[in-house]
Amino acid sequence: PHLLLGQVLSFHANPFHTDPLQAAHIETHGAVLIDQGRILATGPAVQLRPQHPQATVHDYGQALISPGFIDAHVHYPQTPIIASWGKRLIDWLNTYTFPQEARFHDPNYALDIANRYCDLTLAHGTTSFCTYTTIHPTSVDAIFTAAQTRRQRIWAGKTCMDRNAPDNLLDTPKSAYDDSKALLQKWHAQDRLSYVITPRFSPTSTPEQLHALGSLWREYPDCLMQTHLSEQLDEIAWVKDLFPQSRDYLDTYEAQGLLGERALYGHSIHLTPREIARLTEAGASLIHCPTSNAFIGSGLFDMTLAKTLRTGLATDTGGGSSFSMLRTMAAAYDIAQLRGQSLHPAQLWWLATQGSARALHADHQIGNIAPGMEADLTILDLASTPAIAQAVERAETPWQALFPTVMMGDDRAIRAVWVGGEEHRQTAP
Numbered sequence: 525p526h527l528l529l530g531q532v533l534s535f536h537a538n539p540f541h542t543d544p545l546q547a548a549h550i551e552t553h554g555a556v557l558i559d560q561g562r563i564l565a566t567g568p569a570v571q572l573r574p575q576h577p578q579a580t581v582h583d584y585g586q587a588l589i590s591p592g593f594i595d596a597h598v599h600y601p602q603t604p605i606i607a608s609w610g611k612r613l614i615d616w617l618n619t620y621t622f623p624q625e626a627r628f629h630d631p632n633y634a635l636d637i638a639n640r641y642c643d644l645t646l647a648h649g650t651t652s653f654c655t656y657t658t659i660h661p662t663s664v665d666a667i668f669t670a671a672q673t674r675r676q677r678i679w680a681g682k683t684c685m686d687r688n689a690p691d692n693l694l695d696t697p698k699s700a701y702d703d704s705k706a707l708l709q710k711w712h713a714q715d716r717l718s719y720v721i722t723p724r725f726s727p728t729s730t731p732e733q734l735h736a737l738g739s740l741w742r743e744y745p746d747c748l749m750q751t752h753l754s755e756q757l758d759e760i761a762w763v764k765d766l767f768p769q770s771r772d773y774l775d776t777y778e779a780q781g782l783l784g785e786r787a788l789y790g791h792s793i794h795l796t797p798r799e800i801a802r803l804t805e806a807g808a809s810l811i812h813c814p815t816s817n818a819f820i821g822s823g824l825f826d827m828t829l830a831k832t833l834r835t836g837l838a839t840d841t842g843g844g845s846s847f848s849m850l851r852t853m854a855a856a857y858d859i860a861q862l863r864g865q866s867l868h869p870a871q872l873w874w875l876a877t878q879g880s881a882r883a884l885h886a887d888h889q890i891g892n893i894a895p896g897m898e899a900d901l902t903i904l905d906l907a908s909t910p911a912i913a914q915a916v917e918r919a920e921t922p923w924q925a926l927f928p929t930v931m932m933g934d935d936r937a938i939r940a941v942w943v944g945g946e947e948h949r950q951t952a953p
């Protein structure tokens with residue numbers, strides 16, 4: 525067994541339902557006992573240390589021991605085109621994204637970028653993620669292989685598109701169904717890997733393709749389904765043209781069996797009252813992508829939805845402008861402020877850990893520090909730069925000491941990462 529010492533952050537309740545100071549706790553002289561990939565116990569160091577004299581001690585001093593970050597919506601193939609200048613959604617897809625995704629017909633290139641992406645996530649303290657791929661089945665094999673090597677719990681699925689993209693990036697309703705099913709049978713529930721059924725978004729799928737993927741989901745109801753919803757106003761107008769019979773954007777999915785409790789809808793910014801009512805009824809998950817929504821110019825997510833809907837947090841790499849969930853929490857704070865709401869640091873931290881875990885229906889495995897949970901931990905230096913260190917000097921509470929790292933922290937704050945109960949060391953290139 526290993527005994528990690530530091531300030532330990534854990535959750536007892538949802539800080540969007542309960543007073544954040546009651547919902548989350550920072551044990552300032554805390555300890556976490558882990559063995560065989562799981563957390564066995566947590567509590568004050570003065571209690572746990574004498575009880576477990578045989579454990580190997582890792583003393584992180586004043587550093588924060590947090591649940592590993594969980595990035596609930598990314599496109600790993602877009603890693604090399606992150607921070608591409610000057611376009612809004614549809615032009616950004618056509619100019620930067622589609623040419624990049626076309627490169628993934630080459631399995632060696634796919635594995636190279638998959639390995640790069642997994643290393644970047646761990647360097648930023650992200651232990652789990654849920655990713656889109658490209659239309660190429662090898663892009664799915666690549667990311668599952670890369671994550672399996674590093675023991676990361678991930679979700680990935682073949683991105684399906686059969687219209688409104690270059691010819692070399694199109695599948696068909698039948699090939700999307702067949703390829704997705706074969707990949708699902710190959711990878712789903714292997715180790716810490718899960719398959720997620722992935723129609724990209726309604727503009728790039730015919731109703732026939734959405735229908736085929738809805739049928740697949742009915743055959744495998746324990747799988748998640750992910751897609752994009754109401755990200756940008758031009759996109760919503762386009763969906764209206766493409767689906768004249770649909771009541772709204774959500775209906776283009778709902779009509780084909782692509783709405784349910786295990787559905788994840790990225791962005792979900794410009795929702796109608798009917799859409800909100802149906803999403804709530806269905807118990808679906810919304811994924812907030814704040815750096816992306818600012819960078820691509822999409823809009824301001826309504827964080828009050830987190831009171832009633834499962835809500836996760838995500839970078840949306842590479843529409844998002846950072847790999848860091850700290851930077852993403854800061855963007856979520858900024859966007860809530862622009863809508864007149866000040867999110868508590870415990871709420872921001874919850875979104876990046878347990879909120880995303882709940883959105884992914886994995887909150888019994890990951891996203892918290894508690895007995896029985898899988899041991900995915902990120903250890904953070906809360907004075908990682910001179911700017912942060914001087915801001916922390918005024919702090920009178922643990923949350924005040926954490927907030928400068930939320931707003932100004934990046935990968936320099938990540939001191940160590942434990943994945944599946946083992947300390948991660950960057951693999952040789």
Ligand code: GUN
Nearest residue numbers: 599724725752816840843
């Ligand atoms: N909508 C459809 N595809 C994408 C994508 O790759 N990124 C973002 N941000 N939105 C999308």
Ligand code: FE
Nearest residue numbers: 597599790840
């Ligand atoms: Fe996305």
